Amino acid sequence: MGNVLSVRQLSKHFILHILGGKVIAGCEEIGFDLKQGEFLGLTGPSGAGKSTVLKCIYRTYLPTSGQMLYTGKDGRQIDLACAPEREMIRLRRREIGYVSQFLKVMPRVPAVDVLAGELRQKGWEMERARQRAREFLKIMDINQALWDAYPSTFSGGEQQRINLARTLITEPRLLLLDEPTASLDIVTRQIVIRVLKDSKAAGATMIGVFHDLDVMGRLVDRVFGIEAGRSSTQCSPPQVATDLTPVPGHYYDSASVECGAGASTDRRGSGRIASREDTL
């Protein structure tokens, strides 16, 4: 199966004019390939550039240089780094989903309509969209009493599940997840893991940032480490889950990551990462 996404030499620098033209490096020469149905975990210390990479792919950030070749459902290849805005809007509606850590919704829109609205954008008829939205709220284990309430009043964990649900309900082909389980308790985290596994089973290709290594180990096929904007390590997740996690659920310090022999190579600073073909 071909690659859904090939990221090549992706760099993002922020030029802050209001700070006298100060340049901040977001990420440097990041490269990886993603095959259809693969789940890649991004790790690295705070400020390493993980969110920057996701936001470049979604084009919330305009990449400074590099390519992000995306192969669409129709087989066409598009460089997301320079795709016209309208093309990005179309891809966002139909193929590429992004889940941020925090919910941003219209005020005074009930939860069921937040979800249904996403389907309406895709042309679904109102009642069918609402029906599907209710099914999804149930899958996400959102208390039925809240379905017609406004998510802006929800707890952090409920908001996060709404946030994930509104993206998953559209069944994106490529899913970008920035800490989707960060504010969840153990039970709801289980639910999210199950739902993400279902998406994967349904063929979705995913990239996720997780601070919880236990969660990551249960979901991803491969791990890609970033440090100070650059790729640092690549390895497969059993090591992450077993060798590298002193206490599950602790923040991950990528400085301590050493991939075992044969599992991967340390490419810190090399700037380019060849995709590893071996997966779990």
Add this chain to the structure above:
Amino acid sequence: MAATGEAVLDVRGLTRLYGAGCPDCLVLTGPDAGTNICPQCHAIVACNNISFDLEQGEILGIVGESGSGKSTLLRCICFDEEATAGECYFAAFGTGRDDAFSQTGQARRYIRNHLLGIVYQNPLMGIKPHFTAGGNVAEKLLTADVYNVSLIRQRAATLLQRTEVPLARMDDFPANFSGGMQQRVQIAKALANNPPVLLLDEVSTGLDVSVQARVLDLIKEIQRDLGIAMIVVSHDLGVIRLLADRTGVMQHGQVIEFGLTDQILEDPQHRYTQLLVHSML
């Protein structure tokens, strides 16, 4: 309804000067010059060579500081003002490549009455406070050549219902309505002719926060249900964030940056946009 790939409106090089102007007005004004007033001839360059297009169902946001030319842009498109230069094409007018700006009065009236809806910041600019709410909608339908009285009444009721104006108030005068309700009557009226393009100038400014939220919901709903393309002008980035797919930023008569709305907000490229975004945080 999502954008379909067909441009319903295409604006090329729209320019509007106040004053006689000289050959150098356009180059002597703008963000780099720090002014929209020509130092040579003192003409005001309200809009300076603005181009963009709009697809069916798309919402384009326009932000910018006071005096940057946002309202003038909309007013030129709906012929409230005469553009000094530039072209403007409506897919639904003529062959689709007939410049609206070079048309005469009758064709302009056709475009305005049939192809455009306009919602002004001040509801009283768009509605007549001493016509009933229903009468205001009816007026717009009449200009769009709908003459059947029972049809007009029915359509007015549907539109007012959709914009959440209680039917019981249909025969009341908007002069006695709250600002939020006046604004909803204005939106109902703007939608009466089912226009492919809706222009909204600071629609929620001046309304209290919860009323504002309902007006914004309504606009989003109209986009989804009716597939109407919109230009939403606001100096409030929060409004733009909620409504617009793409956003243009204006300063001193020019568009300095166009982009996906989230990109404009999270990764602004231009110095002025960075200032604008940071002053919001």
